[in-house]
Amino acid sequence: xxxxxxxxxxxxxxxxxxxxxxxxxxxxxxxxxxxxxxxxxxxxxxxxxxxxxxxxxxxxxxxxxxxxxxxxxxxxxxxxxxxxxxxxxxxxxxxxx
Numbered sequence: 012x013x014x015x016x017x018x019x020x021x022x023x024x025x026x027x028x029x030x031x032x033x034x035x036x037x038x039x040x041x042x043x044x045x046x047x048x049x050x051x052x053x054x055x056x057x058x059x060x061x062x063x064x065x066x067x068x069x070x071x072x073x074x075x076x077x078x079x080x081x082x083x084x085x086x087x088x089x090x091x092x093x094x095x096x097x098x099x100x101x102x103x104x105x106x107x108x
Contacts, residue, residue: 012074012096014103015054019047030071034064051077054102 017025020038028037034047041061048059057077067073078095 012051012077012099013070014100015047015050016070019043019050028070030069030074032070033068034070034073035068039064039068054099 013025013028016028016034016037016039017023020034020043022028022037033039034044039047044061044064047064048061051057051059055077059077063076064073067076
């Protein structure tokens with residue numbers, strides 16, 4: 012998800028995006044929300060209502076929404092998150108170190 016944010020926001024280093032960063036503080040706007048939703052749909056095969064980014068603007072909040080946990084039921088298992096990140100990065104042609 013951070014890699015998708017970086018691509019949409021024109022950032023060269025996705026590793027600089029913290030879980031607590033908001034999409035809008037990192038330079039996002041309503042037009043870029045549409046681009047992010049399209050990128051998520053294309054990369055993850057999941058529709059993202061535009062309102063979701065406005066309601067959950069942090070990387071962690073949006074990830075929780077996409078994961079279906081919405082942050083109210085604790086945090087996701089890091090093993091599951093690592094696997095999910097690996098799948099995303101593989102699909103995007105990147106690798107994690």
